[in-house]
Every structure is written in C-alpha cells, then in structure tokens.
Amino acid sequence: MPRLIKSKTFKFSAHSSTLRIFTLAVLFSSLSACQVVQLRVNQLSTSLSNKTDNYLTHHRLSEATLSSLYIVGQNSDRCLSQADECISNIQENRTLENEDLYATASEIYLAKALQIQDQHLSALKPQQNLDKNTQDFLKQELYLLDKSLRYSYAYLFKLPQKAETRLFDQRQSQVRTFYNYALSRLIISQYLLHPSPTFPEQFNIGNSQYSLNFDQYPQLKNMPIESLKSSYNLNFSGFYAINRQEGLGSEFVVVKAETKQNKKNEFILNPEQYYVHQPNPNIHRAKYLPVSTVAQPLDFKLTGTQIINGAPFKIQILNPYQYHTTEVNLKPYTFTANYSVPFGLWLSENNLGSAGYKTLLNREQNLIMPHLFMLEPYQPNKKIIVMIHGLASSPEAWIALTNNIMGDKVLRDNYQVWQVFYSTNMPIFESRFQIHALLKQAFATTEPNSESSKNAVLIGHSMGGIISRLLVSDQDISTQAIPLMSAAQKHKLDQEPIIKERFIFRSLPQFSRAIFIASPHHGTPYADRWFTNFAKKIIVLPQNFFNAIEFNQSTTGNKHNLNQGLAFNGASNLSPNSSFMKLTSDILPNQKFIYHSIMGNQVKSHDPQKMNDGFVPYLSSHLTGQSSVKVIQGGHSIQETPEAVLELRRILRDNLNDYKNYLELNK
Numbered sequence: 001m002p003r004l005i006k007s008k009t010f011k012f013s014a015h016s017s018t019l020r021i022f023t024l025a026v027l028f029s030s031l032s033a034c035q036v037v038q039l040r041v042n043q044l045s046t047s048l049s050n051k052t053d054n055y056l057t058h059h060r061l062s063e064a065t066l067s068s069l070y071i072v073g074q075n076s077d078r079c080l081s082q083a084d085e086c087i088s089n090i091q092e093n094r095t096l097e098n099e100d101l102y103a104t105a106s107e108i109y110l111a112k113a114l115q116i117q118d119q120h121l122s123a124l125k126p127q128q129n130l131d132k133n134t135q136d137f138l139k140q141e142l143y144l145l146d147k148s149l150r151y152s153y154a155y156l157f158k159l160p161q162k163a164e165t166r167l168f169d170q171r172q173s174q175v176r177t178f179y180n181y182a183l184s185r186l187i188i189s190q191y192l193l194h195p196s197p198t199f200p201e202q203f204n205i206g207n208s209q210y211s212l213n214f215d216q217y218p219q220l221k222n223m224p225i226e227s228l229k230s231s232y233n234l235n236f237s238g239f240y241a242i243n244r245q246e247g248l249g250s251e252f253v254v255v256k257a258e259t260k261q262n263k264k265n266e267f268i269l270n271p272e273q274y275y276v277h278q279p280n281p282n283i284h285r286a287k288y289l290p291v292s293t294v295a296q297p298l299d300f301k302l303t304g305t306q307i308i309n310g311a312p313f314k315i316q317i318l319n320p321y322q323y324h325t326t327e328v329n330l331k332p333y334t335f336t337a338n339y340s341v342p343f344g345l346w347l348s349e350n351n352l353g354s355a356g357y358k359t360l361l362n363r364e365q366n367l368i369m370p371h372l373f374m375l376e377p378y379q380p381n382k383k384i385i386v387m388i389h390g391l392a393s394s395p396e397a398w399i400a401l402t403n404n405i406m407g408d409k410v411l412r413d414n415y416q417v418w419q420v421f422y423s424t425n426m427p428i429f430e431s432r433f434q435i436h437a438l439l440k441q442a443f444a445t446t447e448p449n450s451e452s453s454k455n456a457v458l459i460g461h462s463m464g465g466i467i468s469r470l471l472v473s474d475q476d477i478s479t480q481a482i483p484l485m486s487a488a489q490k491h492k493l494d495q496e497p498i499i500k501e502r503f504i505f506r507s508l509p510q511f512s513r514a515i516f517i518a519s520p521h522h523g524t525p526y527a528d529r530w531f532t533n534f535a536k537k538i539i540v541l542p543q544n545f546f547n548a549i550e551f552n553q554s555t556t557g558n559k560h561n562l563n564q565g566l567a568f569n570g571a572s573n574l575s576p577n578s579s580f581m582k583l584t585s586d587i588l589p590n591q592k593f594i595y596h597s598i599m600g601n602q603v604k605s606h607d608p609q610k611m612n613d614g615f616v617p618y619l620s621s622h623l624t625g626q627s628s629v630k631v632i633q634g635g636h637s638i639q640e641t642p643e644a645v646l647e648l649r650r651i652l653r654d655n656l657n658d659y660k661n662y663l664e665l666n667k
Contacts, residue, residue, distance in 0.1 A: 019223045024285070024469035027553075036234075038344040039209070050459040052170065052174070054107060054174050054177070054178075054260055055107055055110065055111040055114060055359075056110070056114070056177060056178070056181060057065045059114070061076055061080075061107060061108075061111060061337070062107060062174060064100075064103065064104075064171055064174070065103070065104045065107045065108070068090075068096055068101075068103075068104040069090075069098065069104065071095055072089070072090050072093045072095050072096060073093075074086055074089065074090065079108055080108065080111055080112055080115065080323055083108050083109055083112045083144065083147075086108060086322055087104075087105045087108060087109075090104065090105070098154075098159060098304060099155065099159055099161075100305065102152070102154045102155035102158075102159070102175075103151075103152075103155050103171055103174070103175050103247075103307075104150045104638055105148075105151040105308075106148045106149075106151035106152035106155060106175055106178045106179070106182070106262070107174075107175075107178055108288070109144045109145070109147040109148035109151065109182075109452050110144070110145070110148040110178050110182050112144050112180070113141045113144035113145050113148065113185065116140055116141045116144070117139055117141060117178060117185070120133075120134070120137040121134070121137055121138065121141065121189075124138075124192060126191070126192060126195070126227055126228070126229075127195055127227075128192075130192075130193070136191060137327065138189055138192060138193045139193070139206075141185075141189055142186060142189050142190060142193070142205045142206075143205060143206055145182045145185055145189065145205075146186065146205045146206070146208050147179060147308075148179075148182040149179060149182040149183055149186060149295060149313075150208075150308045150310075150313075151306050151308055152175050152176075152178045152182060152306050153179060153295070153296065153297075153307060154180035154308055155172075155175045156172070156175060156176060156179060157296075157328065157329045158303065158304035158307060159304070160301075164331075170380060174246065174610075179248070180232075180248070180249060180250050180336060181232065181250070183249060183250040183293060183294075183295050183315075183542055184230045184232050184250035184251070184252075185230070186205070187228075187230075187250065187252070187293060187315070188228065188229075188230050188459035190203055190205070191228050193487065196225070197221050197224055197225060197257070197377070198223060198224060198225060199214075199221065199223070199225065199317070200212065200219060207310050208310050208312075208313065209312045209313070210295070210312075210313050210314070210315055211298070211312070211313075211314045212314070212315050212317055213314050213315065213316045213317065214317050215316070216316060216317065216318045216319055216322070216323050216326060217291065217317045217318055217319040217322075219319070219377055220254065220289070220291065220317055220319075223254075223256060224256065224257035224258075224321075225254060225255070225256065225257055226255040226256060226257040226258075227254075227255045228252060228253075228254055228255075229245070229252060229253045229255070229345070230250070230251070230252055231251045231252055231290070231338040231341035231342075232250065232251060234253075234338075234341050234344075234345075236340075236341075236344035236348060237349075238344075238347075238396075238399055239340060239344055239399065239403060240400070240403075241340070241403065241407065242338065242339065242340045242341065243338075243340045243403060243406045243407030244336070244338050244339070244340075245324065245334065245335070245338075245339075245341045246334075246336060247296075247333065247334035247335045247336045247337070248294055248328065248334065248335050248336060249292055249293050249294035249318070249326075249334045249335040249336050250292070250293050250336065251290070251291070251292050251293075251320075251336050251337055251338040251341075252290075252291045252292070252293065253288055253289065253290060253291070253338075253341050253342050253345055253662050254288075254289045254291050255287060255288055255289075255345070255477040256285075256286075256287045256288075256289060258287065265366060265368050265369075265540060266368070266544060267368050267369065267545045267547075267548050268369060269496060269498060269499070269548045269549070270360060270496075270498045271369070271434065271437045271438070271441070272437050272440065272441070272656065273498075275441060279445075280438065280441050280442075281589060282369055282370065282371045282372065282438065283371075283372050283374075283438065283441060283442050283445070284371060284372065284373045284374065284376050285374055285377070285378065286342075286373075286374050286375060286376050286378075287346070288342035288343070288345050288346045289342060289376075289377060290319075290320050290321065290337060290338055290339060290342045290376075291318070291319075291320075292315045292319075292320050292335045292336060292337045293315050293316060293317060293318065293320040294315070294318065294326050294328060294333075295313050295314070295315045295316075296313065296314060296316075296328050296329065297312065297313055297314075298311070298312045298313065298314050299311065299312075300329050300330055305518050310457070311656050318335055318337075319338030319377070320335075321339075321376050321377065321379065321412070321416075321458040322337075322379065323335075324557075339406035339407065339412065340407070341503075342375075342376075342408055343375060343402060343403065343406065346373075346375070347395070347396060347399070352394040352395055352396055352421065353394050353396040355394060355421075357365065358372060360399050367421065367422065367423040368423060368542050368544070369434060369436050370420055370421065370422035370423070370431070370434050370435050371420070371421045371422070371438075372418055372419070372421075372438050372439070372442050373395065373418065373419050373420075373421065374416070374417075374418050375402065375416070375417045375418070375419065376416050376417070378416070378445075378446070378452070378510045379416055379452065380446065380447040380450035380451065380452050380453075380595040381402065381450065381451050381452070381595060382413070382414055382415055382416045382451060382452060383414060383416070383451050383452065383454075383455055383456060383457070383655075384415070384417075384418055384446075384452055384456040384457075384510070385405070385414050385415050385416070385417050385418065385456070385457045385459060385652070386418045386419075386420065386439065386456060386457070386458050386459070386511075387402070387417065387418070387419045387420065387459045387460075387461075387464075388422075388435065388458070388459070388460040388461070388464035388465075388467055388468055389419075389420070389421070389422075389424075389461055389462075389464050390421045390424070390460075390462025390464045390465070390518075391424045391462055391463045391571060391574070392424055393424070393464075394421060395421055395460070396641070397461055397637070397639065397640075398419060398459075398461075399640070400641075400642075400645050401459075401639060401644075401645055401648055402417055402419075402642045404645045404648075404649060405417060405652070406650075408649060410653060410656070411649065411652055411653070414656055415457075415652065418442065419462075420435055420438070420439075422434070422435060422572045423542075424463060424571075425539050425540065425541060425569050425570055425571075425575060426539075426541065426542075426545065426569070426570055427566065427567060427568055427569065427570060427580070428463065428466060428467060428573045428580055428584075429481075429502045429503065429566060429573075429580065430502060430545070431463075431467055431570065432467045432470045432471065432502075432505075433501060434504045435467060435471065436471055436508065439508055439510075440508065441472070442505070443456075443508070443510045453510060454510045454512070455510075455511075455513075455655070456510045456511045456512070457511070457512075457513045457514070457515065457651075457652060457655055458471060458472060458511050458513070458514040458515070459514070459515045459517070459648070460515070460516055460517065460519060461517045461518060461519070461637075461639050462517070462518050462519060462520070462615075462616070463518055463519075463520075463570060463574065464519075465518070465519025465521070466519055466520065466521060466584075468514055468516060468519075469516060469519070469587070469588075469589060469623075470505050470584065470587065471508055471511070471513070471514075472507045472508065472511055472514050472589040472593050472595070473505045473507055473587050473588065473590060474505060474506055474507050474590050475504075475505050475587050475590050476503070476504045476505070477503050477504075477505075477581075477583050477584070477587075478500050478504055480503075480583055481502075481503040481566065481579075481583055482500070482503070484565065484566055484579050484583075485565045485566055486550070486565030486566075486567070488550040488565070489549055489550050489566065489567065490566045491550075492548075492549055492550055496607055497550075499549060503519065505585075505587070507589070507590045507593070511593065512592075512593065512594065512655075513593065513594045513595065513596075513651070513655050514589060514593055514594075514595040514596070515595070515596045515597075515598065515648065515651060516595065516596070516597050516598070516621070516623070517597075517598045517599075517638060517639045517644070518598070518599055518600055518613055518615075518616050518619075518621060518636050518637075518638050518639070519597070519616070519621055520574055520615075520616040520617075520620045520621065521573055521574060521585060521620060521621065521622075521623060522581065522585045523575055523576030523577070523578065523581040523585065523620060524574055524575075524576070524615055524616050524617065524618040524620055525576060525617070527571065527572070527574040527575040527576075527578075528575050528576070528577065536547045537567045539570075539571055539572075540569075541567065541569055545567075546567065549567065550565075550567070566579060566580070569581065574641075576620075588623060588624065588625060589625075591625075594658075595623070595625070595626060595627060596626060596627050596628045596629070596630075596651055597621055597622065597623060597626050597628075597629050597630070598629075598630045598632065598635040598638060598639070598644055598647055598648070599611075599616070599618055599621045599622075599629070599630070599631050599638065600613030600614070600616075600631075600633070600634070600635050600636060600638035601613060601618065601631050601632070601633055601634070602614045602633075602634070602635055607630065608622070611631065613634065613635050613636045613638060614635045614636050615635075615636040616636060618631070628651070630643075630644075630647045632644055632647075
C-alpha cells in the first residue's frame, strides 16, 4: 500500500504542476491583454499632426477639442449635429475652464458651418439668384460662423492670461485660425446672401449686429464694388510664391466696379492736347484691391460672457499697403494680408499675355493707344516704379519682379508699381512719343512735391529698354529724321507739326534712375536673319495710324506703306541697319540719370564679342556710362530669373539709400 500510495501521490503532483503552469500562463496572458497603457513611439510627422490638425485641415476635430468633449462626457458626432445643445451642456457642466470652453465651442461651431458649406453651399457663386432653401442654409451658416467668431475672440482676448503671453501656445494658434477663417467666411456668406453695390455700413446676423469701420481704408467707403473674393486659399499658376503677411483677421480682393465707356478705339495723334480738359481713360487706377479685416466688440471692456451672448461687433476695413497693424482690445496687432492675389487676379481675368501677341497682328484694338495700370491705390508717400515690356509681350513679363517687390517689406513700403501696356507692332518712334505723353499725364495726377512725384525708377525689357532709354534722354534728331520721311508723311507734317515731336526727345523729370534689361540698344543681327522677313508678312500696322501720319492715303491694309518713310513696324526697327537704329543707337540718357544694365548670356564664353542671350548680343546691350552691369547666365527673358530679380531688388534698395543720403547732405 505505501508504495501504491506514493506512486499515486507522484502522479497527482505532476499533473497538478502542469495545471498550475497552464493556469498561470493563461492568467498572465489575460492580464497582458487587459493592459491599457503601452509604450508606442510615433513618427515625428504623426506627432506634429496630432498637435496641429483640426477640422479646417482634416475635417476632424482637433485632439484638444476631442479631449475636452471626453472630459464632459460629450460624443463628438452628436455634438456636431446639435451644436447649441452640446455647448449648452458643456457650460452647465462647469467642468471645463473658460479657456477650454471657448476654444472647443469655436471649433464645434466652425465645423458645423463647414459641414453646411460642403453639403449645400459649395457650388454657390456670387450674384447668383438664391432659392429659399439656399438662403436658409446661408442663414444657418452665418449663425454658426457668428458663434465661432465670438467664442474664438473671447478665447484670444478675454482670458486672464493675455494673448501676448501665450505666443507659443499651439492651441492659441489653432483658435486664431478659427477666428480668421470664421471672419473670412462670414463676410463672404453675408455678401452672397445680401449682395450690395457698395460696402454696407452695418448688417445683422440674427440678433447680432455688425458695423463697418473705414478709418484705415477711407477710399473703400461708398466705392462701387464689382465683386468680393476671399483670398484665403486662392493661388495662381505662374507664381512661385504668394506673398502674405501672417497675423490676425481675414484677407480679401475687392474688384472695383467701373463705368463702361463707349469710347472709340481710335489713334490719337496729339494725346496731350486731346486730353487737356479731360482725364485720359487709358490711365487706369487700381481696380483689384487687397483688403484686410479684423472684427472685435464695439465695447472693448465687455466680458467673455457678454461677447459670446451677442454684443455688437465692428469690422475694421484695413488697407494692407498703408498699414501693418491695427488696434484690438487697446493693443496693436499685426493683421493678415495678401499682396499677390490682387495682382494675379488682374492678370488672369484680363488675359494680358494673349493680348500682347495679338497686337503684332493688329487684332487687339484696345491697344492702339498705350495704357498705364496702377497696381495699387495711389500713395503720395511712396516712390513710383514704371515697367515697360518688350516685343510681343505684356505686363506678364514682370510677374517675378512685381511679386517680389510685393513680398519685400522695404520695397513694398517705399514703392508703388505702374505698368505700361502698349502695342509693339507700332514704330518705336511712335511708341516712345505716346508713352512719354501717357507718363507725363499720369505724373500730373500725383501730389506735387510728394515722394511719388520725384525720384521714380524706370525699368524696361528688350524693346521696352530702348523706349526707356529714349524717355530719359534729351536730343533733337528731327533734322536727320525728316529727310527720311516719305512724301506723303512730309505733306502730313506740314498739316500736323506735332509729328515732328516724334523725333525730339525730352527726358521726363520725375525719373532719376533707369534699368535696362536685355535691351538691343544698337539693334540685333537676328532681326535681319529671320524675324524681319517674317514680320513684313505678318506684323500689321493699324490703318488709322497711317491715316494720321500720311496725307491722303487710301490703300487697303498697309503692305504698300510698310517700307516707306519712317513707318516701319517695331520689329523691323530692331535691325542694326534700320533707319531707327541709325538715328538713335548712339543717344545716351541725360547725364543726371543713373542707369544700369542687366543682360543674359547663353554661351560659355565671357568674351564680349561672343556673349549673347540668344537674341541680343552683349555689345548691343552695353552702354557707356552705366552705373552697374550684371551679366547672368540665361536667355532673353532674363528678368524672370531669381538672379535678375535679386539684382533689381539691390538697385531699388540702393535708390532708397542714395535718396536718403542726399536728403541728409542737403538738410
């Protein structure tokens, strides 16, 4: 028995041990499965996204808002579907601090507004007739945007911890974005619901009242509006960068409404006399205007509770070309602004590049006379840059430079840009005369003795550089030119002595500096190799131009007249053997002018005899007396390259410094 008992005991113990091991394994496995917190290392991009993403970026509530909803036991989907009820429950809960409550409510209301926009308003266009359902959805969206704006403002400015002490707080950056976008969308949706020919003085959203303040942009008060666009997410092909100023508020483009003129597209022989008692309609004030806005309570002393419950607000209308900050809650804050979008919208809506090519074929009748475009509202305290494009081109040639000036705070604060658009099929003699008259009339509209009336900078590319050189020169070549005119032209000269002024150059006194880019001052042999022959067949001069300069001409078209006298088209004038080049290539700018040259070089050689940009030889671009010369590896459109833009910015900054030094020496 004892042996049997011992044996049984052994067997039982072995079985028991195995069972215990199995039980412990299962137990530990269960415990491991129940472990809630485990170490996990995220990728950096995931960690950053978790901190910064919100409903605006990924149509998902931010981690901070989700965390606040979890604390008070609110479901995010249910909260988005019943925003008012959700926020009311959070307020009654009293678990969240005001800081979290305001931030959470601002995102919830904005997210709900975005849902309505995506589902019902995404295809809505300005000045569209709205049915009742669409109007109702717009009203719902405006109500939610109003709520989001108020909560975000309360978060930013009505907490015990001031905004400036939370500069590095990620949540503050998020809520500022909620504020900016809510204001942007609120203004656009209000405009869609109640389109107006001018800015209203005030409007209501439910029981909330908004008034508009124009102290920092008085020109916009009562100005007729063609359209209003948010520039918050606009971009353009052809722009390497959109130049913005980051800050508080929202940014827009206002397109000014203009009275349509039923003017004839006629050639005017003497524009100065013709417009002596009326403004020249070819001088265009800025039509595409950048506008910034900031909203705040009328009474800055109100509490956060009073603000979110519907206290009257004011929207400040701001001119970003004139101001960089505005006062909010008794302190200056930088406001958001966009400088590139108005320029891009002007170019894209007017298809200027195509118009430049059409002028060669005489198919762009609006450019029989040159036009001048002011790219921003006139500022008497800013100097003027005038840009003149080249053959078959348009103001699109200056995209890189103009956009760069807008992005450079020093240049933007000290210069305003005017761009000349002219028909490059016309004889260069004629283009210079007409542009001279146009600029003289434009400068006559500036405030006397202001910064805008002196020390202007003239920039010309290619043919535009030749015209620019003659605009800052003083010389009378009429004695040499008149004998080269045809008999019909001489006969007309007897009737119209103003024709002689085409050959008398007088420098415009408003300019003190000029920059010539890839300019064939002495002509280009390439014109004789292929372009002139092509031009004789294709490039057409306006018949009414011939009617004005030649006596009793009745031919159809201008093939008979093309090679007669001095009435050659602009492309033909570029030949070194042309009468134009023989008469003008040795003329230099007035000695008081500072002038610079920028040239391209496509060949590997640095020999001046060999260097060229594919169209213009180095020796043709070179002028004696230049203050500086910059040769850049590249082709004829060298003004578009970063190296050329940097050189132009350097010269423009030097112009400011030289002028400041001059003022110091002459105190």
